[in-house]
Amino acid sequence: MxxxxxxxxxxxxxxxxxxxxxxxxxxxxxxxxxxxxxxxxxxxxxxxxxxxxxxxxxxxxxxxxxxxxxxxxxxxxxxxxxxxxxxxxxxxxxxxxxxxxxxxxxxxxxxxxxxxxxxxxxxxxxxxxxxxxxxxxxxxxxxxxxxxxxxxxxxxxxxxxxxxxxxxxxxxxxxxDADPPEDALPDLAEALEALLPRYAAVAAEAEPPGRIVFLGTGPMAFAAREAALKVMELTAGRVAALWDSTLGFRHGPKSFVDDSTRIVLFASRDPQASNYEADLIDELSGQYPHAGLASFGPGGDLDPKLDLPDVWQTPLAVALAQVLGVVWSDAIGLDVDDPFKGRGTLSRVVAGVTLYPVKRP
Known part of the structure; x- marks a missing residue:
């Protein structure tokens, strides 16, 4: 690289x-x-x-x-x-x-x-x-x-x-998985090796944004949830991150977006889902022309070109957020391995939780 x-x-x-x-x-x-x-x-x-x-x-x-x-x-x-x-x-x-x-x-x-x-x-x-x-x-x-x-x-x-x-x-x-794809892990490994340099280029092309949104459908929506957490954790909240489903986003959460917001879509291979995703991207492109739009998945900016179900490709999608988080955390000047160093507010293994005995009914 x-x-x-x-x-x-x-x-x-x-x-x-x-x-x-x-x-x-x-x-x-x-x-x-x-x-x-x-x-x-x-x-x-x-x-x-x-x-x-x-x-x-x-x-x-x-x-x-x-x-x-x-x-x-x-x-x-x-x-x-x-x-x-x-x-x-x-x-x-x-x-x-x-x-x-x-x-x-x-x-x-x-x-x-x-x-x-x-x-x-x-x-x-x-x-x-x-x-x-x-x-x-x-x-x-x-x-x-x-x-x-x-x-x-x-x-x-x-x-x-x-x-x-x-x-x-x-x-x-x-x-x-009732019918796990053959050679899924080696195929995913090869795909991620090819994607990582491209992810790094995306991360380095602009200053860390004030806000970022990750969107997806089905398992990709929950991959978006993990992606949002990764960016927010690694930047110690300096980059505010939101996630939602493709159709759910219009129901209020879209108010999060302004012209400086980065928007990332984790696209689905499902034809029905992809129709709604394309409509949303067209809408956001028109309403927020200066917001940065990027897409992972079939036909997107970052397409792994793998014949695997969406759920199996979620680690590749989340890896994009892992790279964004590290690059931006470093650019901000944080300790990437411990973004909350010196604050005592968050730790690698959660602390501060008191457990209370469970009683039989």
Whole structure:
């Protein structure tokens, strides 16, 4: 790439997001997915709940939206909801609870495990984590419990989740897609390698904007949610970021846009969805002619040219925001690996949460 990348490589976050292609290739060879899929099938669970906090919760949003209608009901149940109102969810159907966690030891992760122990001890669990020393990897459960520990390289040391997010997401898709595409991870790795220099060029072409909006349909809408979070986290809120669905955006959130706002569309391969996306882009181009418009996806400015369903391409879309966030954070003069350094307001693993005991009904 360019000299800019050589300079940015002093940041762990930049190195970690660029490591994703090689991580995905290695994981495709190492992960015994068929064994875990057989175990999941043997459980015959009526529902699958995807649980996590923040970015880990958004993994569940993406998977549930992308795989809906395949058979077994899939729900995204953030641990931030489960911990604060456990009796609203448990006891209930005997779901398979899939817990995602980079560190595997955040307060909400521990609180969710506590709630399951008390209210649904026999519900099977599948813990997917990047840290072999965390609670998700080591804590015992009363019922059946599977554990998938990702390669050590996914345990990001930077504040923002990059390879941890994408590899946990691709692991979940590999396990729960009824018909996972063959060679998806190597194909995605090759596509991302080609896209990363182009993403860096997009990020460097202008000063960090005051505002940015990410839009999408279905799983791409939730990829937009993670993208907005990445930019806002890495720039410590200096770049205000919003996300919405393509059709939902007109219902008030469009008021966020002014002539200095960057707008990014994560385009869908679905013909019906693409009609609405094209209409919105035409509308925004006319109403905000000076706003920067960019699109990822089929026929867009940044087209990976992959014959894969939308949900499988979400890591490529989010990687654009990872690059934007790092480049802009560095340009602002922040510590990219710890944008809130010296403030004590946010930390890599969430702190400051008091857990309260869960009582049986």
């Amino acid at each position: 360019t000299e800019d990348r050589d300079d940015l490589s002093r940041w762990a976050t930049w190195r970690e997001l660029h490591a994703q292609p090689e991580i995905w290739r290695g994981w495709a060879e190492e992960f015994a997915a068929h064994e875990v899929r057989d175990w999941i099938a043997s459980l015959d669970a009526p529902e699958v709940w995807f649980c996590g906090a923040g970015t880990s919760a958004y993994i569940g949003d993406i998977v549930a939206a992308g795989l809906e209608g395949q058979g077994t009901r899939m729900r995204s149940v953030p641990t931030t909801d489960l911990v604060s109102r456990p009796h609203a969810y448990l006891p209930g159907p005997r779901p398979l609870v899939v817990n995602f966690g980079r560190s595997g030891g955040s307060p909400e992760t521990l609180g969710a495990l506590d709630a399951l122990d008390v209210l649904a001890p026999e519900a099977p669990r599948l813990n997917v984590t990047c840290n072999d020393k965390g609670a998700l990897a080591r804590r015992k459960a009363t019922g059946e419990c599977g554990v998938v520990v990702l390669p050590e390289a996914t345990h990001d040391q930077g504040f923002a989740m990059t390879s941890s997010f994408s590899t946990m997401l691709l692991t979940a898709l590999t396990l729960f």
